[in-house]
Amino acid sequence: QPITTDMETLSREVKKFATDKKLEIEMLQIREEYRREFLGNVSHELKTPLFTVQGYLSTLIDGAMEDKNIRKKYLKRAEKGVERLIYIVEDLDMITKLEAGDLNLEYSEFDVVELIQNVFDLLEMKAEKRHIKLSFENANIQPNFVQGDKDRIQQVIENLIVNSIKYGKENGLTEVAVVNLTKKKILIRISDNGEGIEKQNIPRLFERFYRVDKSGSRTEGGSGLGLAIVKHIIEAHKEKIYVESEYGIGSEFSFTLEKASRKKIAKV
Numbered sequence: 001q002p003i004t005t006d007m008e009t010l011s012r013e014v015k016k017f018a019t020d021k022k023l024e025i026e027m028l029q030i031r032e033e034y035r036r037e038f039l040g041n042v043s044h045e046l047k048t049p050l051f052t053v054q055g056y057l058s059t060l061i062d063g064a065m066e067d068k069n070i071r072k073k074y075l076k077r078a079e080k081g082v083e084r085l086i087y088i089v090e091d092l093d094m095i096t097k098l099e100a101g102d103l104n105l106e107y108s109e110f111d112v113v114e115l116i117q118n119v120f121d122l123l124e125m126k127a128e129k130r131h132i133k134l135s136f137e138n139a140n141i142q143p144n145f146v147q148g149d150k151d152r153i154q155q156v157i158e159n160l161i162v163n164s165i166k167y168g169k170e171n172g173l174t175e176v177a178v179v180n181l182t183k184k185k186i187l188i189r190i191s192d193n194g195e196g197i198e199k200q201n202i203p204r205l206f207e208r209f210y211r212v213d214k215s216g217s218r219t220e221g222g223s224g225l226g227l228a229i230v231k232h233i234i235e236a237h238k239e240k241i242y243v244e245s246e247y248g249i250g251s252e253f254s255f256t257l258e259k260a261s262r263k264k265i266a267k268v
């Protein structure tokens with residue numbers, strides 16, 4: 001076969017190679033910047049609880065240990081700090097896997113109403129602490145079987161309800177609804193009548209470590225990764241997530257799930 005080495009083709013090839021290289025270098029630079037920023041965020045997140053734990057332990061060693069009541073109180077607070085560190089590290093582990101595409105979803109068909117009820121049981125105490133009522137509205141889709149990775153979907157629902165409790169109004173209401181969307185899809189909606197989110201902050205909510213109120217939510221004990229994890233899990237399922245919020249009125253997060261196929265339900 002003849003080799004066409006006319007000047008035009010050659011110069012096009014050279015140019016393409018140059019842009020490819022340039023693109024590659026740019027990609028590497030972006031990745032490096034991303035890595036640096038990530039590490040910066042991680043150490044920042046870990047510092048607060050670490051200093052808390054160190055503070056209580058030092059005070060105990062410096063003499064507070066003598067008083068039985070104080071000893072118990074401070075040890076409990078140090079324990080809370082360690083708990084917080086564990087949450088953060090678990091979230092970091094999850095987000096790293098999700099971002100690397102390393103998390104293999106284990107699909108099954110499960111009853112989503114039952115799953116939501118389980119999450120309510122888990123979070124009842126947390127809600128009670130803020131006098132928030134958890135209410136569940138089931139559109140009576142029969143049966144309520146959906147397809148997905150049950151544990152990961154539970155995590156999504158948990159993260160969204162935890163947020164509605166954290167950022168909800170004291171004595172307020174968290175409502176979860178299962179809505180029959182189309183023949184194949186259902187929608188799960190979690191809404192609160194809490195502080196809401198200002199319009200300009202909504203597009204950034206799902207970014208890692210993004211927080212609207214930098215000081216306030218930190219004391220609530222989140223990692224700033226909750227919504228980033230939620231988004232990744234939903235996208236890995238090829239489903240959609242929506243947020244609507246009005247500042248001072250409340251927020252609503254919703255996501256779609258695929259219904260279980262009829263044939264398979266018959267086997268259940």
Ligand code: ADP
Binds near residue numbers: 163195197211
């Ligand atoms: P974290 O709660 O740990 O800060 P998330 O990723 O779960 O991190 O949420 C990011 C931010 O989005 C929160 O810090 C908060 O400012 C805002 N947010 C999330 N859910 C709600 C909600 N239901 N109402 C108001 N603001 C919310």
